[in-house]
Amino acid sequence: MKIIGISAAMAVAWAATAQANAFDDCVLKNMQGATSDVAAKSIKVACIRKSSVTLTDDDLKGLKVSNGFYGTFGMMRTPGFTAEVKNNTGFIVTEITFAITIGDGPAEMYRVDNFNYQEPGVIYTGPAPDPTFDMRIDPLKSKKFQFEMDRREIEKKKKWGWSLVGAKGIVSQ
Template identity: 45%
Template sequence: MMMAVAVSVAGFAGTAMANAFDDCVLENMRGVTSDLAAKSIKIACLRKVSVDIPKEELSALTGRAEYADFGQQFGRGFWIRLENGSAYIVTSVTIDVHVGVGDNQFFETDDFFMPEPGVIYAGPPDDPTRSMQIPRFSKVDFRIITPQPNIDMKKQNFKWGIAAAKGIPVK
């Protein structure tokens, strides 16, 4: 009797907590013996199960952007603070940037890592998919490195917005 209850509870918990990302990882990890392969599978699964976030949900992604200089090693680009109020775990964002009378430019990223000033990193993160997700109800700072000669850093003479995003629906 106790065994049946344990199996029943475990089965219920598995279906209640599972999502497409977890299912993909579990399915593809069979027989994997290296950390590098496991990390690659997680990244591939995150990209595979991400869906386009509907246009009506994009308004729940709010924030601000500045054009900044990230130093000699990285150069210039956009610093973005994004707040996720959508019903998705955001896994990719495409920003639309407009400068002056020129055409709009689109920049897509699925890397939301922003190094902390003054911190020396000894290597890549243990789980690269952690910096590839913006959880619901969270605020994340990230950067998109792209030199833009027509943007004045003091004037911040550009307009921006979220053109598209991908994510994993949260129930």
């Protein structure tokens, strides 16, 4: 009987310290009415967007961009950028804003909220089973991704640069 009491007390203590994040709460609240996989996936996508908050300038310092280049990707040879971001923040990153400059022109802001990477030579036959997989960069992880942006001036050997100027994410527990 003492073992059951001790186990129950430990379970209550563990439950009291376990906390869901805003995304988890949103999914739990809204998933009750879901009657199909399509509905469930739509709820998760809506919750990831609804639960994201703007990262502070201090938090942005925890995001490191590397291996960036401009080129084409995919079977359709889509023009755009490839980047890799290391997330050293306490957030699940759900959106990144880049400032991209070409030559002496003004910075163009570009928001990325899909961190998909099309591996060269691989043919994809459909969307990922869980669309939110491509909508997040988890804490202490790196993710390589591509985003479409047709800037043919870069191909004509114009200098270009970019910087990460904003991000959103979900607090990770």
